[in-house]
Amino acid sequence: MTRAGKSRTAIGIDVGARSIKVAQLSMSGGKSRIAALSLLPRTRIAEQVDTEEILKIKRVLKRQGFVGEEIVLAAPEEGLLRGVFDVPPQVSGDPAAQIARMELSRIHNVAPDSFEMVRWDPPDAGKSKSATQTIAIGCPHEAADAFIDLFEGAGFHVRALDIRIAAAARACLGLTVSPPALTSILDIGWDSTKLLLVCGRTVIYERPFRNKCLAKLRSKLGETFGITEEAADQVISAIGFTADGDVGELDQEFVDVIRRMLRKHFDMMLEELEASFDYANYQYPGEGAKRLLLIGGGAKISGLSQYFHNMLGVEARSVAPGDVVECPSKIFTNVDHPAMTVAVGLAMFTGE
Structure with a gap:
């Protein structure tokens, strides 16, 4: 895990419609522990976060024991480009990524070079198939840059813009059943609800x-x-x-x-x-x-x-931070709140 300061991870920040969830972990003996948690009510519910609100967050986090300015953000869901495609089974690596990028560009009617993209292949279900399924999610450069600039303008350093489904799967990994059986993760939020199916550490369906x-x-x-x-x-x-x-x-x-x-x-x-x-x-x-x-x-x-x-x-x-990460004897107010789980997953980000 990335360290910010002594043994601290980057700070995970999950901006929601009604609240902003923030988590930071510490590392000791190869194990992660909760170092700081905060659930902050939004000043402007369901609106785009602005510099004033971010500066307020920064001041609060400093008082609540967060260390460093390095953060991992959850990309805003509404701007993401999503697609599930079939590629020839003999195609993999860069050629498969190029096919996925062109397909994502086509179905969303955007330029192929206008977004960053992550792509992965779900595990083989054991069926004989003439094509291999691949999942791709793109984040438009314009929206990503604007979101990152808001936080960097307030003095944060954005290490990564992650996707919520990846952070949710990462946080819940220790509670999933062993592959090839599947685990479902239901994220019940204020303005959205989403189901994920995961096989081990891999999201296969949303x-x-x-x-x-x-x-x-x-x-x-x-x-x-x-x-x-x-x-x-x-x-x-x-x-x-x-x-x-x-x-x-x-x-x-x-x-x-x-x-x-x-x-x-x-x-x-x-x-x-x-x-x-x-x-x-x-x-x-x-x-x-x-x-x-x-x-x-x-x-x-x-x-x-x-x-x-x-x-x-x-x-x-239900899954809360205290269910997935060790919590020291010091009591955190929101350690049992499942709304905080994605923020913990963001703090676990390693870039892999």
């Missing part, structure tokens, strides 16, 4: 779940009960899926209505999950998805992982 994010759920609760978004957050956290959970003095009829709304919202996710699992079972017969890992703010909803387990019949659990 699927966004349209209109199934936390913002939609909160909006529905707000419209139904005439409450603010913040109040809807508190209601979801207090009630969750756990039937025997402590709901304080809340009216039982109200609790039942909220749980029905939660089930309806997440049952729509279940339909998408089942379709994705069917795909996995088709592509990797006899293996399929054996474990479901939940990350993102929605993964903190009490009882959600158990609900998914009951409905899907696969092992399911």
Whole structure:
């Protein structure tokens, strides 16, 4: 891992619509430990981050024990170019990358030299194929440069612009099942939800779940009960899926209505999950998805992982920083918050 200062990694920064998640690890005896964590509310929700906000972040991080200016950023999702292509099985290396670049350029109608690209081949599913599948993601130079310049203008040094799916898979690697079985990672965010299927350390599939994010759920609760978004957050956290959970003095009829709304919202996710699992079972017969890992703010909803387990019949659990990296005796406020997991994955970046 890259060191910033003594034994610190670069600082991982995950800019979300409602909050900015920041993590830094330390290295000792070849093992990584959590050195600093911070979850900072956005000053301008769902808008592009600006220099003023970044400078504020920099000041806060210094007070909270982060060391150095070297950072790894998650590239903004909305500007990425994605594609899955077939290439002749005898083609690999640079020729395969060139084919992927030209195909990505064609389907997104952009110049081939206008973006940086990462490309990888999913593991062979054991089928006889006339072509090899390759996955490519491109980040346009113009958008990348503008995003990097904002942080470097505030005094940070951007070591890398990583992609969220890579950071999520990296952070969760120690909890994945052994290949060739598959692990699914469901990232439930405020403005987006995405499913990843991974085989070992390799992402083989990603699927966004349209209109199934936390913002939609909160909006529905707000419209139904005439409450603010913040109040809807508190209601979801207090009630969750756990039937025997402590709901304080809340009216039982109200609790039942909220749980029905939660089930309806997440049952729509279940339909998408089942379709994705069917795909996995088709592509990797006899293996399929054996474990479901939940990350993102929605993964903190009490009882959600158990609900998914009951409905899907696969092992399911939420994943927070303390589940994937050793945490010293000193208590970090957000060590058990699954929204922080991608930031930890960014801090783990090595360039490989």
